[in-house]
Amino acid sequence: MKRDIKIAQTGGNWSTNIGNAFINLGSIHALKEAAPDSETQLFSNFSTWLFRTVNKSPVGFLLRKDGDIKPVFDLVGAAKIDFLVSSGAILTATQDLRSKKISQKLRSKGVKRIINGGGPQEGQYEEKKIEKIRDNLAQMKLYAFISRDEISFKNFHDLAEHSYNGIDCGFFVNDYFTPFQLEYPEFVIFNFDSITEPKIKVDKEIIRTHHASVSIKSIKKYLTARKKYFGSSNTLISDIPEDYLTLYANTKATYSDRVHACVATLAYGHPAQLYGTTPRSLLFDRIGLPDIRDEVVYPDLKRLNKEKEKQAEFLSSIL
Numbered sequence: 001m002k003r004d005i006k007i008a009q010t011g012g013n014w015s016t017n018i019g020n021a022f023i024n025l026g027s028i029h030a031l032k033e034a035a036p037d038s039e040t041q042l043f044s045n046f047s048t049w050l051f052r053t054v055n056k057s058p059v060g061f062l063l064r065k066d067g068d069i070k071p072v073f074d075l076v077g078a079a080k081i082d083f084l085v086s087s088g089a090i091l092t093a094t095q096d097l098r099s100k101k102i103s104q105k106l107r108s109k110g111v112k113r114i115i116n117g118g119g120p121q122e123g124q125y126e127e128k129k130i131e132k133i134r135d136n137l138a139q140m141k142l143y144a145f146i147s148r149d150e151i152s153f154k155n156f157h158d159l160a161e162h163s164y165n166g167i168d169c170g171f172f173v174n175d176y177f178t179p180f181q182l183e184y185p186e187f188v189i190f191n192f193d194s195i196t197e198p199k200i201k202v203d204k205e206i207i208r209t210h211h212a213s214v215s216i217k218s219i220k221k222y223l224t225a226r227k228k229y230f231g232s233s234n235t236l237i238s239d240i241p242e243d244y245l246t247l248y249a250n251t252k253a254t255y256s257d258r259v260h261a262c263v264a265t266l267a268y269g270h271p272a273q274l275y276g277t278t279p280r281s282l283l284f285d286r287i288g289l290p291d292i293r294d295e296v297v298y299p300d301l302k303r304l305n306k307e308k309e310k311q312a313e314f315l316s317s318i319l
Contacts, residue, residue, distance in 0.1 A: 012044025019260030
């Protein structure tokens with residue numbers, strides 16, 4: 001029996017972090033696999049982010065206050081949908097009045113909210129903030145919560161009608177997109193945006209990627225970033241995810257401080273090492289790779305594919 005289901009996947013902000021695209025597209029693939037007859041459309045959060053970041057007075061900039069987001073048109077709220085799905089590091093202790101009104105509007109229309117492969121944002125894993133996130137989720141009245149790491153499942157699974165101890169949706173990206181092979185010498189990828197590139201001994205060609213375009217919020221920051229972004233040969237900075245995925249699918253290894261550079265590389269069956277201690281990296285522990293913070297690790301594709309299969313089956317059972 002055909003299920004006439006319309007699903008809105010929220011996401012976007014790819015230009016500020018292309019890793020968001022890997023999450024969005026991976027979730028869309030999982031949803032299509034779970035409900036093949038459904039229709040899924042991606043709706044961007046970029047407008048809200050842009051207004052919050054830019055729409056403020058000079059005093060607001062000096063005091064680092066959020067800009068006014070009330071003028072933003074609520075496109076997803078106007079859409080005729082059955083489910084609204086959000087994914088990635090989206091949980092935060094703060095929730096503005098507009099977000100609460102949107103949640104109330106969606107509930108009044110009978111739209112069911114699903115978090116697919118979700119967890120807290122950076123800096124939101126502290127106990128006090130976890131409690132605030134729980135308050136926000138309780139008001140949201142989630143239909144389903146699928147975590148992307150064990151801690152997120154432990155902290156939030158009881159706040160949804162249905163819950164599942166899942167994985168990050170970026171691990172589905174290789175099923176969404178199969179890149180061309182490259183006629184190019186064997187290479188590794190260096191991807192460092194937040195830290196100075198460490199000295200890593202490799203015996204292959206190096207290709208450098210950056211997951212965000214250069215910030216020009218201040219001259220000082222631009223001058224600092226200019227050498228990092230433009231000072232090396234074989235550098236790729238793109239506005240579409242397929243360019244990055246083509247490299248991660250063909251690399252011999254990826255070394256990065258970006259969680260989703262490693263996620264994409266592992267999804268395509270290649271080794272990676274993560275530099276840094278962000279709690280968002282707990283998503284690697286969920287698939288049995290806690291050592292990724294200390295050394296190059298190889299994915300257990302049999303385990304990973306089984307986890308993806310089970311997550312799709314859970315989604316199928318609730319859609």
